[in-house]
Amino acid sequence: MLYASTVHKGPPHGRADQLKLIAALLTGAAQGSGGALVIQGDAGAGKTTLLGADVPDTPTFRTLHASGNEDESALPHAALHALLRPVLDRRAELPPEPAAALDGICGGARPAPLTLCLATLALLTHVAAEQPVLCRVDDLQWLDPESLQVLAFVARRLGGERVAMLFGVDEDEGAPAAGIPGVATVRLPEITPDAGHAILADLLPEGLPGDVAGALVKLAAGNPGALADLARSLTPEQRRGDTPPPPTLPGDSPLRARYRARLARLGPDTRRLLLLAAADPDLDVRELIAAADAADTDISSLEPAEAAGLIRADGAALAFRQPLLRSVTYFEATVAQRRDAHRLLARTLDRRVHPLRRDLHLAAAASGPDPALAAALERAAHRAGPAHAAASLALERAAELSADPPAAAADLVDAAHAAWLAGEPHRARLLLRRIRRGAATDLLLARAELLAGEIELRAGVAANAHQMLMSAARKLGTDDPVRAVDALILAGEALTQAGNHAEYPRVARLAAELRGPDPAPAQELRFAYIAGADAMFRGDQAGARGPLTRVVTRAPFLDDAPVLMRAAMAAILLGDPAKAHQLAAQAVVVARAAGDAVTVPHALEFTAFADVALGRSEAAVEAAAEGLHLARATGQENLAANHLSTLALLAAMAADRETCLARVRDARARAIVAGLGQPQAFCDWALAVLDLSEGRAAAAMTRLQGLMWTTTGHGSPVIQVPATLHLVEAAARCGEQEIARDALNLFTGWAQTTGNATWLALAARSRALLATGEGEAEKYFREALKQHLTSESPLFRAHTELLFGQELRRRRRPGVAREHLRSALETFRQLEAKPYIDQAAAELRAAGEHIEPRQVAVAGSLTPQQVQIAQLVADGATNREVAAQMFLSTRTVDHHLRNIFARLGVRSRTELARLMAAA
Structure with a gap:
């Protein structure tokens, strides 16, 4: 059973960009501007699904x-006959010469190549006169050469026809995998983890535990066909998460059969060298040569595998x-062959340089x-430094x-x-499940609960995480106060994530009970953070300032990412975004140096905040986009x-409606x-x-009132404080000033305690x-502009102007x-803040000023x-025509055109045409 062709009936997950290209191709062909596209990818990547998808x-x-x-593949014109067979009866409607040429693929005299090419083109365009024609040709790598020659000829000559051609080709199956010269080729990338989880939801509607699904997605390595094979092979115990998921594709997997066939074409020495490379993902060329010499095998035996595209050497x-x-190469070998490979590598690796790998x-x-x-x-795992994935594997093997x-249980917790630090929450959860309660101490089980709670916070349900973390904190107590307070900080974060800030005092009270007489510097900052956050969430801004300031002042000297x-x-709570940015950036550097994959995207969250x-929208988008990518890569969906x-x-601030709504929907x-x-x-x-x-000021005011007075954001200055500014503006536009006065008083009091010029x-x-x-x-506006002179936020200043x-x-x-x-318009233009450019320009015109289109260098x-x-737009093309010509979606063209107008300072296609003509 292959994914999507038998299970998923909608658009294939993770292939939206490629579907847009196909949609543009079909739209153009229907309008008389045909073309062709080659879909290229690995076996199992979903080429067949994409070719057959409804657009x-x-x-x-x-x-x-x-x-x-x-x-x-050795039968001339076999594929061409299969493609044209449903319409070959229409050849009688063609002139005699092309009709006779087409007779040749039905058993008649073989025609001249060019004649058959022209005849095929004539037949397709003739049929397309009644209805547009789509030719779908899969497995291009196995076409007979004669058919490939004809179809390539036709594909390059569809510019004025109502014919579209889609080809699918495996890029790992020989020369034709290069595509068709002169025809656009798009390579299918690996699907994202999100798309992988969506595929699993289609394949297994009854659902899988998150850790099992994450393990399968990671093993499939972005290949949807592999996910289908893996999902089909799961036992009931594996589906429940009671036993580990499969380590590779099942033996009857169609995809594994493809790989097995490719390996079978190689000689024994070549396969032995491939097995050595598969047994150690960190093996380099020099080490493989040493292992080959020890096995009395010539390293040149690897060349057939390189020629077949199975493995490559990039430098070392x-x-x-x-x-x-x-993984298929490794598990296709026998157990004895695998053990021999490991012994050989252990013998040839230098234990002084690579103790962990050797062990x-x-x-x-x-064997026991x-x-x-x-x-x-x-010992090797604890000395591994940032190599957390290898350390985890070593500790797991130590437990076995x-x-x-009891020692084995401790090893499993450490593993x-x-x-988790390596960004593998699914594997971390599976390891925690293997701990036998009878073999572990209560303190060790509390540590395990702390880790499980942290993973739940980032990848599960916030309320569940809070309960687990509070339970862990109580159990750790004074026996392990550092971890206990860490659990409380995470429990507090779970409350803020759930919007339940009113419960934070419970966290603070338990922390106070754990406080000793003379805590270490790092522990003191933990207590100070909890105390300051508690005061801030209770509205006691003055009480929060002291402890939070201590945290901000002393943290840089500890070099500790959390x-x-x-x-x-x-x-941020203190209203010092410049300092917050500095600290968050330092956290990113420290976490990356430590190999702490889960902390980096969290630190980027604060960088974006x-x-x-600071009004630095571009930098914020960059930080949040990177944080999003890394959060998903490490399984931290929350x-x-x-x-x-x-x-x-940020999209809303740029008035990018489409992006804003898409992000809101996903979040x-x-x-x-x-x-x-x-x-x-x-x-x-x-x-x-x-x-x-x-x-829509009234709608904005309603939404913002909800943030101020309901539990959605109650008690959280992170949202309430800056959102107050928008509430005031919305209320002022609606003539409802009284609604915002109380909120503004709260904001003003907070701003005064910060002393920050921007606030x-x-x-x-x-x-x-x-x-x-x-x-x-006027008095207040001028006071605002005076404060802006010493602030670092040009966007905010321009908005005030x-x-x-x-x-x-x-x-x-x-x-x-x-x-x-x-002044405002010039700043908005420099910052490319299009909605504000339009507003400022409209106000200037209303004030009696004529504004010429901004003269800029287009290139x-x-x-x-x-x-x-x-x-293209300046030449008169519509957005749909541009999309068809450039293989983009109409929405993408719309988005680009908005950015073009903003960057060039024009408001219409006419102004754009003038500017392009001058350029």
Whole structure:
């Protein structure tokens, strides 16, 4: 059973970009501008599924199918006959010469190659006169050469025809895998983990535990066919997570059969060298040569595998062509062959240079308990530094080789922790499940519960995580106070994620009970952070300032990534985004150096927060996008929802409706499942900002009131404080000043305690918006601009100038208004803040100023793709025509065109045409 052709009936998961290309191809063909596209990828990548997928919003085609067949690859015109067979009876409607040529593929005299090429083109265009034709040709690598020649000829000559051709080709099956010269080729990349989980949900609607699904997605290495084979092979015990998932593709897997056939074509020495490379993912060329010499095997025996594209040497590094091929190569060997390979590698690796790798090979060759080797593995794992994945494997093997059950249980906890740091939460959970309660002490079980709670916080349900972490904190207690307080900090984070800040005092009380008389510096900062956060969430800003300031001041000297992250959060609560950015950036550096894969995307979350507060939108998007990618790569789906909601807010600030709504949809989908209040509150904030930018002040005010007065964001200054500014603006536009006064008073009090010029400026600006008299409003606006002079946020300053200019124009003072509006417009143009560019330009025109299109250097302002789009639009092409010509979706063209208008400072296609003509 192959994925999607038999299970999934909708668009294939993870292939949206390729579907857009196919949609553009079909739309163009239906309008008389045909073309061809080659879909290239590894076996199992989903080429056949993509070729056969229904493409929404495209016309109906007459579809012809053919597929290359290895058994028919020596039969001239076999594939061409299969493709044309449904319409060959129409050849009688053609002139005599092409009709006779087509007779040749039905058993008649073989025609001249060019004649047959022209005849095939004539037949397809003749049929397409009644209805557009789509030719789908799969397994191009096995087409007979004569058919390939004809189809390639036709594919290059469809520019004015109502014919589209789609080809699928395995790029690892010989020369034709290069595609068709002159025809666009798109390679299918590995699918994302998200798409992998969606495929598993289709294949197994009854569901899988998250750790089992994560293990399968990781093993499949982005190959949907592999996921289908793995899912089909699961036993009931594996589906429940009671036993480990399969280590490779099942023996009857169609994909494994493909790989097995390729390996079978190689000689024994070549396969032996491949097995050595598969047995050690870190093996380099020099080490393989040493192992080959020790086995009396010539290293040149590897050349057939390189020629077949199975493995490649990039300098000193060895890499299998497909990640799955490594595991298949390893498990296709016999147990005896695998043990021999490990013994050989252990013998040839230098134990002084690679003690961990050498001991792992010895462990793989062991046949029973070996306490001495288990101890060696433990020592090597604890010296592994940032190599957490290898350390986790070593500790797991140590547990298996140990003769002492309590020691084995401790090794499993340590192995799970190392797997978590390596970004493998699914593996960490599976290791924790293997701990036998009778063999573990209560303190060790509490440590395991702490780790399980942290993983649940990042990848599970926030409420469950809070309960687990509070339980772990109580059990660890004074026996392990450092871990106990860490559990409390994470439990507090679970509350804030769920939007349940009112429960934070319980965390603070338990922390106070654990506080000793003279805590170590790092422990003291843990207590200070909890105390400061508790005070802030209770609204006691003055009480929060002291402990949070201690955290911010002392954390940089500890070089501890989690402590630095908490300090960054403290700085945000204190209203010092510049310091928060500095601390978060330091946390990223420290975490990366330590190989702490799970902490890096968390630290990037605070980096993005700080950039938003500083008005650095581009930097914030960059940090949040990287954080999103790393959160998903490490299985931290809840953290991914936080990054998605931040990206939604940033898109709203840029008035990018489509992106904002897409990010909101994705973030909420996860937030609802996991019970996360914080990302949902950010999404509401984003939608309110979008409402404001599109003139829906009443809708924005309703959303923002919900953030202020409901549990969605109650008690969280991270959201309430900055969102207050938008609430004031929305209320002022609606003439409902009283609604925002209490919130503004809270914000102003907080801003004054920070002493931060940006926040003081924004507080003054908000008071100006709520002022009832002309003199009062102007006083506050000028106070705001004075504060902006010493702040680091040009976007906020320009927005204040825009609002001041609007106020002055309405007060019939256009001359003074133009001064501020010009300054705002120039800043918005420099920052490429399109919605504000449009607003400032409109206000300037209303104030009586004529604005010429901004003269800019087109080539220096646009990307090469944007230049091409701009030129096509300037030449009169519609967005749909541009999309068809450039193999893009219409939405993508719309998005690019908005950016082009913003960067060039034009407002219409006419202005763009003039500018392009001048350029």
